[in-house]
Amino acid sequence: MSHAYRTLLPGQAQSFRKAAALSITLAGLGSSGAYGATPVTDSTRGGLPPPNTARLVPKVVTTRPAQGAPQVKKTVPMPAWLGRFTAANGAASGFGTVGPYGQARWAEDWSFLAHEPADVRRRDWFNRLKYVRLNDSGSIWVSFSGEERLRYVFENQPALGKAGVTDASRVLLRNQYGADLHLGSHVRIYAELLDAVAGGSNTYGYQTGLQRERLDMQQGFVELRGKFLGAHMGVMGGRQLFLDAPVMMQSARDIPNVQQTWDGFRGYALWKNFRIDIFDFFQTNKQPVGIFSNGTNYSGRLYGAYASGALPAFRFMGQRSQLYLDAFFMGYLYGSPLASVPTATVGGATAGTTRRDGIGGRLWGKVGPFTVNLDGIYQGGSFHPVNNGAHRRVDAYAVNGGINYTIPKVTGAPTFGVQADLFSGGNYNQTSGSVGTFGTPYFPLPY
Helix, strand or coil: CCCCCCEECCCCCCCCCCEEEEEEEEEEECCCCCCCCCCCCCCCCCCCCCHHHCEECCCEEEECCCCCCCCEEEECCCCHHHCCCCHHHHHHHCCCCCCCCCCCHHHCCCHHHHHCCHHHHHCCCCHHHHCEECCCCCCEEEEEEEEEEEEEEEECCHHHHCCCCCCEEEEEEEEEEEEEEEECCCEEEEEEEEEEEEEEECCCCCCECCCEEEEEEEEEEEEEEEEECCEEEEEEEEEECCCCCCCCCCCCCCCCCCCCCEEEEEEEEECCCEEEEEEEEEEEECCCCCCCCCEEEEEEEEEEEEEEEECCCEEECCEEEEEEEEEEEEEEEEECCCCCEECCCCCCEECEEEEEEEEEEEEEEEECCEEEEEEEEEEEEEEEECCCCCCEEECEEEEEEEEEEECCCCCCCCEEEEEEEEECCCCCCCCCCCECCCCCCCCCCCC
């Protein structure tokens, strides 16, 4: 509905031999924000592409022409506070896409509607819901958002024939609505409700909290923000999406019907050429089946810090280019079954819990008509077997790289690329010593 972005995603791995999927997203209502995973098994792993590979068609706004002049179409400008972190429609800022419509709806910025002429605002019926003035000065206002996502998935041999069914037809519907209340320029409150239903024939894997979710609070947080030391700074406390991580580490979990959210705190600071983000979250527990029954899973934790610097811009093949150099620390805490260490026995594993302390870096961005990405991470930490077994240290790593080329001036802007991934593994016969298996429990994009 009304000027919605079309997101073009690269192909994603599936766990079946034949499949056809239809995904329809209605995103007619926008929310406004000045700033902008439950552990999984192989059959549920999913998410969105890294920010630099998501391509979006810009929202177009028709302005009021001067007397006798033709109408002029322009794209909505990026907020000035983004500085040079405007790659992928502002996703380089660490909040997902910022321009309408955002992956996190609170990252959208519809405040420009306050300054548009009334006849321009009326051309889109939903504009009256995107910016609702609550006082005479306009310092207090609210924005409403909504999404109805209907998907049909047919799988001939789910999970390569291991799901116990054939010719599975699955229908998934996600109903998601939010409100973004701004109390002046320094305080805002965001709340979002979710209801997810699933049905079909010969179905499998309809886990509570992944495909089905009764009415509950999907997101709800308070944000305090302002300008300090020349940077836009803020802190967000409560339940929220978190997207400031390489896709090799975690994503929003958009392939299942229910996105992953987190309970905790996040602080950020963004200058023109440098930004930093610190965070400490526990998983939202989406397993309870009652209405408004979601709680916090304290055995699933994500914590760390992320920093990014915009390198000097340059030109390549006649096109403006921009690279970013990132450094991050990302810690995990999670338990069985994902923390289990495989053994030599077929199907055997040593259950336990693990703490992963990851230090990594990333070089990514746009070089002429190419998008490039190279990231690597080393994981330390420890593995704690159940029944008071001997603790084992973690010694794991991963390196991921890719390059994509987008064909210009072609309908649909098709993209071709190559990706290579290297992950450390463990010794199946090993029952002592270090654990070498690289761990990504919180919904990275399928490899």
